[in-house]
Amino acid sequence: MAYVHRRGPEIVDAAGRPLLLRGVGLGNWLLPEGYMWRFGDGLASPRQIEARIERLIGAAAAADFWKRFRDVFIAEEDIARIAALGFDHVRLPINSRVLLTGDGDLRADGFALVDRLIDRCARHGLWVLLDLHGAPGGQTGTTIDDSPRGLPELFMEPRYRRLTVDLWREIARRYRGNPTVLGYDLLNEPLPEQWQHVYPRELLALYADLTAAIREVDPDHLIMYEGPQWATDVSIFTEVLDPNSALQFHRYWCAPERASIDDYLRARDRLGLPIYMGEGGENTPEWIYTATRLYEHHGIGWNFWPWKKLDTRTSPVSAPAPPGWERIADPAGDVDEATARRLLDAMLDNVALARCEPQDAVVGALFGRPPLHLPAWGYTTPDAGTRFAGHDADALDALWHHTAGEPYAEPLAQVVEPGRELRFPLAARPGAWTVRADDPAAFGVRWTGDALVVRAATRATLRGLDLTGPTG
DSSP states (O other): OOEEEEETTEETTTSSSSOOEEEOEEEEESSGGGGTTTGGGGGGGHHHHHHHHHHHHHHHHHHHHHHHHHHTTOOOHHHHHHHHHHHOOOEEEEEEEHBOOOTTTTTTTHHHHHHHHHHHHHHOOOOEEEEEEOOOTOOSSSSGGGGGSSSSSSOOOHHHHHHHHHHHHHHHHHHHOEEEEEEEEEOSSSTTTTTTTTTTHHHHHHHHHHHHHHHHHOOOSSSEEEEEHHHHHTTTTTTSSSSSSEEEEOSSOSSSGGTTTTHHHHHHHHHOEEEEEEEEEEOOOOHHHHHHHHHHTTTTTTEOOOOOSSSSSSSSEEEEOOOHHHHHHHHOOOOOOOHHHHHHHHHHHHHHGGSEEEHHHHHHHHHHHHSSEEEEOOOOOGGGGGTTTTHHHHHHHHHHOTTOOOOOOOOOEEEOOOOOEEEOOOOOOOOOEEEEEEGGGGGGEOOOOEEEEESSSEEEEEEEEEEEOOOO
């Protein structure tokens, strides 16, 4: 088989070699989300953002803005940088309105954008996971999927269901012979809290129909299924829907310990299917380091969300918001057309990769590359579920919801008993390290070739380690 595919509980490449996927999501490109633009709740969904821009500068200028945005927000330079940093794939979130007209006809200009992205990724050695992030009618009923009325109408209106089946059949027909395509991610985060118990049977029935439609034209590409509740609930999957498939889960704002992934590990054992962490991030480098090492320790590939945002600490690159951008961000703000055009043009200039600021701490955390700050709780062991024992649950919950990525006000310390060793996996040997502890002399540190191992000689409290970059 010349494609990425499933072999037992593993995802393997065309040669049958097991893959530990390491990717990044191209959020905001084909489906804009307000928080990535530094907008508030009043400008959260694609439709709200599009309406705001059209209201400010007119329909013709807005259409030109979106063309230029899609040319610069994810350009070839971005794809080259993603590959150079060590990622092996991208997850491409797609809004169905990019590929379908309001009448359900195919849009050649939309497919041209997907084709261009796949061609660029092929040139730079990256796979592309195609993700239907906004299905016709909406699969979540929230702002993230472009639903027309804030409802999961994909499961309410037969027309939207037919459009979704037909769209996936067409996507599979177009890309069935393309090995750059990693696979098909059928629905992003379907049926969150208020809907997860209303339409679970409809979701499984839709997955069966989507699978059948894809397999009519493409017998080869990997299919991925996400469960309800923001892609966190895999209990609905009680049988294998397709022999060449995997289960995808998402993880945000939770304790980075084994308990947070136990359900997915059990699903892998129960069904014999691969599992993949398809979306996670929006947190501190310390959390990112620890969560990513947890996935890798258990043989789980991952995809980080997202590649680029405005004024952020939590993505690999940050685009500066132009001065005065808050005037665009206020949905009730009165901005004259000339000023709006000037601000939108400045934003387009700033989102080009050359104008963006690299967030090296995020990338270093993802790959375990010094320089890094390692939190005391960032170690990897089979019993990592005990690492937060004795800490206040409410304080921990606040710690994990560190969505802006700013430094922790108070590091979470670990009391380490005599003789106990904590292992911190790294991709390269640090140039040097400093132990942050009440009694640094109580800890010995050694490099094992793939990790720093910290050992306590006496009972002592560890706060973390500061690592400088490799010496060469």
